[in-house]
Each structure stands twice: as C-alpha cells, then as structure tokens.
Amino acid sequence: MKKLTRAVNEMIISAPSLLWLSVFFLIPTVSVLLISLHPADQYGNIMSGFTADNFKRLMEPVYMKIIWRTLWMAAVSTIICVVLAIPVAYYMIACKENLKKCLLILIIVPFWTNFLIRVFAWKAVLNPEGPLRHWLIQLHIISPDTLLLYNPYVVLLVIVYTYLPFAILPIFAAADKFDFSLMEAAYDLGATRTKAFFKIFLPGISSGITAGTLMVFIPALGSYVIPEMVGGTSCDMVGNLIAERVLVGRNIPEASAWASVLLMVILGLLGLRLTFIIINNFRFKPWDNEKV
Amino acid sequence: MKKCKSKIPFLITAGIMLLFYLPMLVVAVDSFNPGRYSGSGWNGFSMRWYVKLVQDQDVISALINSLIIGLSATAAAVILGTLAAFAIHLYTDKVQKVHRLMIITQLGIPDILMGISLLLFFISLKMELGLFTIFLAHVTFCTSFVAMTVLARLQDFDFSTVEAARDLGAGWTIIIRRVIIPQIAPGIIAGALLAFTISIDDFVITYFVYGPGSTTLSVYIYSMMKHGTPVIINALSVILIIVTFIMAYAINKLMSRKNENII
Amino acid sequence: MAGFLSFENISKKFGKQTVLSDVSFSVEKGKIFSLLGPSGCGKTTLLRICAGLESPDSGRVILDGKDITDLVPNDRPVNTVFQNYALFPHMTIWENIAFGPKVDKRPKQEIASEVEKYLEMIQMTSHAYKKPAQLSGGMRQRVALARALINHPQVLLLDEPLAALDLKLRQRMLVELDELHDKIGITFVYVTHDQSEAMSISDDVAVMNQGIIEQMGPPAEIYEAPKSSFVAAFIGDTNFFDGTVTEITDNDYSRVQLENMGNQQMLIFNDRRLSAGDGVHVSIRPEKIDISAEPPAPDRKKNILKGHVEDIIYMGNSTKFWIRVGKQLISVQKQHSAFLLDQKPIRWKQEVWLAWHADNGYILDNFMDADRSLLPINVGDTQKPEKAQKRK
Numbered sequence: 001m002k003k004l005t006r007a008v009n010e011m012i013i014s015a016p017s018l019l020w021l022s023v024f025f026l027i028p029t030v031s032v033l034l035i036s037l038h039p040a041d042q043y044g045n046i047m048s049g050f051t052a053d054n055f056k057r058l059m060e061p062v063y064m065k066i067i068w069r070t071l072w073m074a075a076v077s078t079i080i081c082v083v084l085a086i087p088v089a090y091y092m093i094a095c096k097e098n099l100k101k102c103l104l105i106l107i108i109v110p111f112w113t114n115f116l117i118r119v120f121a122w123k124a125v126l127n128p129e130g131p132l133r134h135w136l137i138q139l140h141i142i143s144p145d146t147l148l149l150y151n152p153y154v155v156l157l158v159i160v161y162t163y164l165p166f167a168i169l170p171i172f173a174a175a176d177k178f179d180f181s182l183m184e185a186a187y188d189l190g191a192t193r194t195k196a197f198f199k200i201f202l203p204g205i206s207s208g209i210t211a212g213t214l215m216v217f218i219p220a221l222g223s224y225v226i227p228e229m230v231g232g233t234s235c236d237m238v239g240n241l242i243a244e245r246v247l248v249g250r251n252i253p254e255a256s257a258w259a260s261v262l263l264m265v266i267l268g269l270l271g272l273r274l275t276f277i278i279i280n281n282f283r284f285k286p287w288d289n290e291k292v
Numbered sequence: 293m294k295k296c297k298s299k300i301p302f303l304i305t306a307g308i309m310l311l312f313y314l315p316m317l318v319v320a321v322d323s324f325n326p327g328r329y330s331g332s333g334w335n336g337f338s339m340r341w342y343v344k345l346v347q348d349q350d351v352i353s354a355l356i357n358s359l360i361i362g363l364s365a366t367a368a369a370v371i372l373g374t375l376a377a378f379a380i381h382l383y384t385d386k387v388q389k390v391h392r393l394m395i396i397t398q399l400g401i402p403d404i405l406m407g408i409s410l411l412l413f414f415i416s417l418k419m420e421l422g423l424f425t426i427f428l429a430h431v432t433f434c435t436s437f438v439a440m441t442v443l444a445r446l447q448d449f450d451f452s453t454v455e456a457a458r459d460l461g462a463g464w465t466i467i468i469r470r471v472i473i474p475q476i477a478p479g480i481i482a483g484a485l486l487a488f489t490i491s492i493d494d495f496v497i498t499y500f501v502y503g504p505g506s507t508t509l510s511v512y513i514y515s516m517m518k519h520g521t522p523v524i525i526n527a528l529s530v531i532l533i534i535v536t537f538i539m540a541y542a543i544n545k546l547m548s549r550k551n552e553n554i555i
Numbered sequence: 556m557a558g559f560l561s562f563e564n565i566s567k568k569f570g571k572q573t574v575l576s577d578v579s580f581s582v583e584k585g586k587i588f589s590l591l592g593p594s595g596c597g598k599t600t601l602l603r604i605c606a607g608l609e610s611p612d613s614g615r616v617i618l619d620g621k622d623i624t625d626l627v628p629n630d631r632p633v634n635t636v637f638q639n640y641a642l643f644p645h646m647t648i649w650e651n652i653a654f655g656p657k658v659d660k661r662p663k664q665e666i667a668s669e670v671e672k673y674l675e676m677i678q679m680t681s682h683a684y685k686k687p688a689q690l691s692g693g694m695r696q697r698v699a700l701a702r703a704l705i706n707h708p709q710v711l712l713l714d715e716p717l718a719a720l721d722l723k724l725r726q727r728m729l730v731e732l733d734e735l736h737d738k739i740g741i742t743f744v745y746v747t748h749d750q751s752e753a754m755s756i757s758d759d760v761a762v763m764n765q766g767i768i769e770q771m772g773p774p775a776e777i778y779e780a781p782k783s784s785f786v787a788a789f790i791g792d793t794n795f796f797d798g799t800v801t802e803i804t805d806n807d808y809s810r811v812q813l814e815n816m817g818n819q820q821m822l823i824f825n826d827r828r829l830s831a832g833d834g835v836h837v838s839i840r841p842e843k844i845d846i847s848a849e850p851p852a853p854d855r856k857k858n859i860l861k862g863h864v865e866d867i868i869y870m871g872n873s874t875k876f877w878i879r880v881g882k883q884l885i886s887v888q889k890q891h892s893a894f895l896l897d898q899k900p901i902r903w904k905q906e907v908w909l910a911w912h913a914d915n916g917y918i919l920d921n922f923m924d925a926d927r928s929l930l931p932i933n934v935g936d937t938q939k940p941e942k943a944q945k946r947k
Binding site for chain 2: 630634637639641645655702751
C-alpha cells in the first residue's frame with residue numbers, strides 16, 4: 001500500500017520532464033543515428049532502405065583531413081584550457097572569501113555573455129583595422145601584410161577563450177573541497193612545494209580535472225561558429241560540415257552521418273568516464289575497512 | 293588556509309582576467325567611438341551607435357522575439373526542471389538514474405548536435421519552423437539547467453526540517469508552503485535566471501530551428517556580423533554584458549549558502 | 556507492562572537488515588529514560604517510531620493508555636529535539652518557536668505571549684530575530700528545546716541532543732536539561748551513545764545493542780551489576796576474568812581458577828547456581844581493585860593476585876595502572892585522595908599486589924568474546940598498550 005503510493009508519487013513528479021526529454025532529446029538524437037543509415041536522393045532527402053554509403057563518404061581524404069583537424073584543435077585547446085585552469089583554481093582557493101567570490105563572478109560573466117558577442121569582440125580586437133594589429137605593426141612584431149584573423153591559431157585562441165570557464169569552474173569546485181592540510185602534511189614530511197603540488201594537489205583534484213577536460217573537449221569538438229567567423233574556409237571543422245550539409249548543401253542523411261560520428265565520439269567519452277567511475281567504486285579500498 | 297608563495301598562479305590568473313575582459317573593453321570603447329572602425333583612431337565620445345540601436349526596428353523586433361522565447365521557455369523549464377530535481381533527489385531507483393543521465397548528457401552534448409537533431413525531428417513531423425519550434429528547443433535545454441541548479445540546492449537542504457515540521461504538527465500543505473518552498477526558492481529563482489540568460493544567449497540551436505519572422509536577437513547579431521554593418525553590435529554588446537553582470541551577481545547571491553543550517 | 560509510555564514487541568527491518576527485534580519496555584511518567592547504545596543499535600529508530608516518523612513492522616506504542624502506533628506525527632502529543640536540531644534555516648528564532656502553535660492555529664495574542672515566555676525560559680529574548688545560522692551550537696540547542704516544549708508535549712524525545720557540542724558545553728547543557736526537567740516535569744526519552752550523559756541524567760537506562768535491549772534499570776544497577784559482557788564493557792571500563800569453578804565453598808561463594816593468570820585462584824560471590832567445572836566470566840571494575848607495593852594482610856574474602864606493573868598512566872584525579880598477571884593485563888584505577896607527591900610511588904616494572912573483596916566481582920550472564928574489543932586492551936595481549944609511550 002505504502003509502496004504503491006510512493007511509486008505513484010514518483011511517477012507524478014518525474015513524468016513531465018522524463019517525457020519531455022524523451023520526446024525532444026532522446027528520440028531526435030536516436031533518429032539522427034537512424035537517418036544516417038538511409039540513402040539520400042538527389043535532392044538530399046531521406047530515402048527508404050539502408051546503406052553505409054554516408055559513412056563511406058566520410059572516409060574520403062578531404063573529409064578525413066577535417067576530422068583530423070577537428071580532433072587536434074579540440075585536443076590542443078582542451079590541454080591549454082586545463083593547464084591554465086589549474087593555477088587559476090590554485091590561486092583562487094587561497095584567496096580571501098570576498099576576492100574569491102569576485103573572481104568567481106568575473107569568470108562566470110564571460111561564460112554567460114552572449115556567445116556571438118564574445119566571438120565578435122575578438123573579431124574587433126583582431127580586426128585588420130583594429131587596435132591590436134596597429135600596435136603590433138608599430139612595435140615591429142609583425143609585418144604590415146600579416147593578417148591576424150583567418151588562421152587556425154586564431155580559431156584555437158577563441159576556442160580557448162570561449163571554453164576556459166568550463167575548465168576553471170569544475171577544477172575550482174574540486175580544489176575548493178581539497179583539504180589543504182594534506183599539503184601541509186606533505187611539506188612537513190619534507191616535500192618541496194613543487195613536489196607537493198604535483199604529488200598531492202593534482203591527484204586530489206583529479207575528478208575536477210577530468211570533468212573540466214570533458215567540459216571543454218566535447219563542446220570544442222562541436223565548434224562551428226568560431227571557425228566560421230574567425231577561421232575562414234581553410235579552418236573548417238566537423239561542425240561546419242554539418243551546418244553546411246543541412247542548411248546550404250542540403251544532404252540530410254550525410255549531415256546525419258557526420259552528426260552520428262560526432263555523437264559516437266562524445267558518447268564514447270562519456271561512457272568511458274562512466275565505466276571509469278564504476279571501476280573505481282568497485283576497487284578494493286583498504287581505508288574503508290574501518291567502516292565495516 | 294595556506295597562502296601560496298609562488299607568484300605564478302597569481303600571474304596566470306591576472307593574465308586570464310585580462311584575456312577575458314580586454315576584448316570586452318575594446319568593444320565598449322568602440323561603442324562610444326563615432327568612427328566606423330576603431331583603427332581609425334578615437335574620434336571623441338558619442339552615443340551615436342546607441343541611438344541608432346534603439347531606432348533599429350529589426351533589433352527591437354528580434355529583442356521582443358527573444359524575450360517571448362526566454363520568458364515562456366523559462367516558465368515551462370522551471371516547472372519541469374524543479375519536478376525533475378525533486379524526483380532525482382528523492383528517489384534513487386533506476387528510472388531516476390536514467391533521468392539524471394539524460395539531463396547530464398543533454399547538457400554535455402554540443403549545441404550543433406541538438407540543433408540538427410531537433411531540426412530533423414521538426415521537419416519529419418512537418419512542423420512549421422518558427423517561434424513555437426524555438427520554444428520547444430529552448431525548454432529542452434533550459435529544463436536541464438534548472439534541474440541541475442535546483443538539485444544543487446536540494447543537496448544542501450536538510451530533510452530533517454521536514455520531519456521537524458511534521459513533529460510540530462504541520463500537515464503537508466503547510467510543510468510544502470512554509471518549509472520546503474522557502475528553502476528551495478533561491479535555487480529555483482537562480483535556475484530561472486540562468487535558464488533565461490542561456491535562452492537569450494543561445495544561437496546555435498536557435499539558428500537550426502528558427503523560421504521566417506522568428507528572428508531572435510542572437511540570430512540577428514549573427515546576420516549583422518555576417519552581412520550587415522557590425523557597428524551597432526558594439527553598443528548592443530555593452531548592454532548585454534552589463535545585463536549578464538547583473539544576472540551573474542544575482543544568481544551568485546541566491547546560491548550562496550549564507551543561511552545554511554550547519555553546525 | 557503498565558507504564559505511561561509503553562513499547563510492546565516492536566520489530567523493524569530496513570530491507571534485509573533487522574534494526575529492532577521484539578523490543579518491549581515502558582517508561583514511567585515524569586521520568587528521564589535513556590536509550591543508550593553504540594551507533595546502529597536501533598535506538599534512534601525506536602525514538603523515530605515513538606515520534607511517528609517511522610512505523611514499526613509489528614508491535615504497538617501505547618501512550619497514557621492510548622494506542623498511538625498508527626497516528627501520524629502531527630497527531631501525537633510528543634515532540635522531538637532532533638540530533639542536528641533541524642531548525643528552519645529561513646525562519647528567525649521567534650518564528651521557529653512559534654511554528655508549532657501557529658500550525659495549531661492558536662490565537663495570535665496567545666502565540667506571542669507564549670513565545671516570549673519560552674524565549675525568556677531559554678534566555679534568548681535578545682536573539683529572537685536572529686536566524687539559526689547566526690547562533691552558536693548551544694543556543695541552537697536551546698531553541699530546539701523551546702520549539703518542542705511550547706507545544707506542551709506529554710513526552711519529549713531527545714535524539715542525541717548534545718552530540719554536536721563540545722565537552723564543557725555538553726556538561727553545562729546536561730545540567731540545564733536536568734533543571735528544565737525538574738521544572739516542567741514531563742517525561743523525557745533521551746537517546747545517546749555517550750554513557751556518561753546517560754548515567755548522569757537518567758532515572759532509568761536501557762542499554763541497546765544490535766536491535767535488542769541488553770539490560771534496563773537505574774544507572775547504578777547497570778554499572779554495578781551488568782548482566783552481559785556488552786553492558787559491562789560499553790558502560791565504563793572493566794576487566795574480564797575468565798575461569799573455571801573448582802569448588803563451591805560455604806555461604807554461596809565459589810572458588811575459581813584463572814587459567815590466564817598462571818592458574819591463580821579467586822573467590823567470587825555466587826548468586827547463580829554453579830557447580831564445579833563450570834566456566835565463568837567475571838567483570839571487575841578497575842576502581843574496585845586495590846594496588847599496593849607490599850603484600851596486603853590476608854582476609855578470608857579478599858582476593859589477592861601478584862603481578863608486575865606494565866604501564867602507569869597519570870590522569871590527574873586518578874592513576875591508571877596496567878598490571879600483568881600471567882597472560883592477562885589487568886587495569887586498575889586508583890583515586891588520589893591525598894597529596895600524591897608525598898607518597899612513595901609505584902614504579903614501572905615493580906612487583907605489586909592486587910586485592911579486592913570477593914563481592915566486587917560480578918558474574919556475567921551473557922558473555923561474547925567479541926565484546927573484549929570494547930575494552931581499551933585485549934586479554935592475553937602480549938603487546939604493551941599503545942599508551943605505554945606516554946609514560947614518564
């Protein structure tokens with residue numbers, strides 16, 4: 001009797017969002033996977049029947065180059081973000097409460113500011129007529145015919161700029177919970193600051209580092225506006241291909257195939273993390289004996 | 293807490309703050325510069341672009357569209373997300389694990405995938421693209437944000453206060469109204485503000501599912517950046533950054549745990 | 556089972572785990588009754604069943620002749636002081652205390668004057684408009700008390716009310732609680748894992764372990780006459796002597812051979828029916844044993860053992876000695892009633908004599924070997940106690 005009402009209550013409060021997410025997230029996502037297996041007609045519409053042709057086309061060298069570029073751009077920007085985020089988090093946790101809050105807001109604001117505006121702001125900075133190029137030419141750092149925009153490094157810079165808060169926030173959250181007396185214990189036992197940082201602090205915040213890595217890498221894989229706006233055609237990433245196939249070139253099954261590849265990589269990463277957590281939970285932990 | 297003696301973390305933090313705000317500063321300066329390009333030098337202070345901005349009919353109608361979507365999607369997402377957070381927090385069975393996983397995956401998946409899958413979904417249902425399809429898309433991601441924010445607040449919620457209220461003679465209506473809602477409200481409001489901000493800011497998903505006559509502010513900014521004259525974006529940017537600052541401050545205030553009842 | 560508040564055959568399982576198995580007891584009106592036991596013994600569950608926050612799988616709860624087992628918490632004339640106080644963080648102290656009367660829809664005027672009265676009682680009038688987070692632990696504790704008492708419960712349930720406070724404050728609050736109880740005279744049911752709290756405040760104590768009540772009675776009885784090794788070891792400190800009865804002497808005394816202590820013998824008061832050859836386990840409290848450097852004068856009912864000092868721990872008002880006798884370490888506590896520095900002290904490794912009256916050993920009805928782990932040191936432990944390093 002009691003169990004029944006509990007189950008009914010659970011149904012009532014979880015049904016709305018479960019249904020909504022199923023209809024507008026799960027079903028569309030799964031259908032993209034299915035569409036990618038259908039052939040396309042000459043207008044790019046979905047035909048009946050099954051084929052692997054869409055995926056075979058992805059193997060062409062032109063496209064492999066784009067896949068490769070997407071992967072390394074995302075990987076490099078993730079590494080830069082995480083490497084920058086760790087010292088920031090380390091600095092922030094040692095700050096006084098007020099300064100900590102201030103810094104947190106200062107990091108959150110760019111994170112929430114309109115994405116296009118952030119990209120636009122960089123365009124304004126790097127503009128051929130913009131201030132930065134002017135100064136750099138005057139200081140003879142670059143030659144007057146160098147363009148700051150439209151190269152892969154600018155794309156990297158703007159990706160890092162855009163997703164850096166995604167790395168800082170989880171790493172900071174983990175570092176904030178880190179017990180700093182462990183560092184003092186390490187100093188006491190003779191560790192140098194550097195050694196304590198690498199041997200105690202970094203392992204202590206590893207969960208935050210993993211979360212930060214995923215939170216940068218996954219959206220970076222899906223970048224599309226940034227390469228389009230500051231990269232030019234020579235910097236296309238998978239996201240640009242998807243948008244092009246859907247909105248301009250119109251080949252829905254092929255676009256779906258591209259999206260599926262991206263989705264598989266991301267689900268693979270999330271799944272990897274999940275299995276990692278599960279394995280960790282089942283691993284023998286000697287210090288848990290006390291609780292038994 | 294131990295102060296770190298090394299200057300490196302401080303320098304990196306300062307550098308990153310500079311990186312974050314330098315472009316915004318350039319935009320802000322440009323917005324008061326009457327010249328077309330900042331490169332042409334400082335031509336004196338002017339509100340010209342702001343005046344031009346508020347006179348632009350297209351900007352105004354895009355803003356109205358954005359507000360309609362933002363407010364309606366937030367309202368729906370607050371209900372869905374709050375219920376979801378309670379369900380996930382109160383019950384720990386397999387259904388809720390799937391529920392939670394779905395929310396997290398939804399948050400984690402790149403916008404472009406959300407965009408294309410929803411577009412194909414709407415097309416296959418023969419739905420006309422417009423404000424309604426944008427609304428549906430926005431409710432989906434806003435729900436996840438609200439759910440996560442409320443869930444964070446629930447984690448700090450001391451359920452023994454509910455037992456205390458029962459023990460002191462309160463029935464469920466009073467408990468919900470006077471004990472649960474007041475304690476969770478900051479989380480719900482913060483979630484709503486966050487959802488609203490993200491809805492207003494969203495470009496990628498909206499770009500896939502918008503139709504004629506339903507241009508939102510973000511979509512309009514995009515088209516201005518691509519084709520039109522980008523000069524009034526400076527002024528618009530400054531306004532949006534200021535609004536974001538206010539939002540961030542408010543959310544941070546609401547989520548701070550000042551009133552937490554711990555020993 | 557007649558009493559003001561009775562628990563009759565209460566059983567409760569959480570999943571497969573039995574938390575309470577067939578627990579029955581009753582509490583007299585106006586008394587302080589303590590449920591004492593280690594964490595996980597079921598004491599809190601019992602309290603929650605009484606409050607109505609948990610329902611038993613079987614059994615009844617009777618309050619003042621009425622069966623309240625199936626009443627929801629809001630219909631029960633009992634109130635609870637929760638472990639972490641569970642004060643409403645979004646309400647002021649005033650609003651917290653007024654919550655019960657407001658829910659009860661008492662007239663506004665009356666609520667205001669009642670709240671004032673209780674604020675005064677807990678000496679918190681000047682803090683009425685603060686939030687719980689702004690108060691210290693002791694203050695919150697008092698607010699939780701007032702919030703419960705303002706509803707005039709017939710029984711006040713206290714769930715580890717002092718656990719979150721530091722030692723000095725705990726002692727002071729204990730006195731305050733006792734005074735409060737004298738003043739209002741309602742029944743208290745007090746749950747704690749701290750034996751000294753339970754001993755000092757209660758009229759009756761029930762010692763719980765693994766879902767059953769091991770022993771129930773006034774504090775002195777539980778301390779002096781523990782029925783089981785668990786009670787003996789959980790409450791206070793003790794020594795377990797294991798031996799075999801060799802001879803039943805006259806006047807209900809038995810002679811016991813102690814195999815662990817080089818087969819020395821001791822005399823015990825024999826209030827059980829024992830016969831030669833029976834194994835017995837005897838509990839003797841450390842403070843009941845005398846220690847001396849000279850052999851004490853023999854007495855017919857005095858037990859004397861010879862051993863040597865393994866460790867001495869000076870504790871201010873008393874000194875604790877660890878004496879090795881055969882394979883066993885015996886703990887002895889000596890109260891300092893005279894100025895210690897003038898005396899000729901007992902030294903480490905010195906040969907000493909232990910002596911106690913035969914009536915001071917108490918035969919345990921139930922003995923579990925596992926309960927030895929509750930003692931500071933195990934019998935037959937050839938290692939020196941860890942504290943040995945602290946010796947002077």
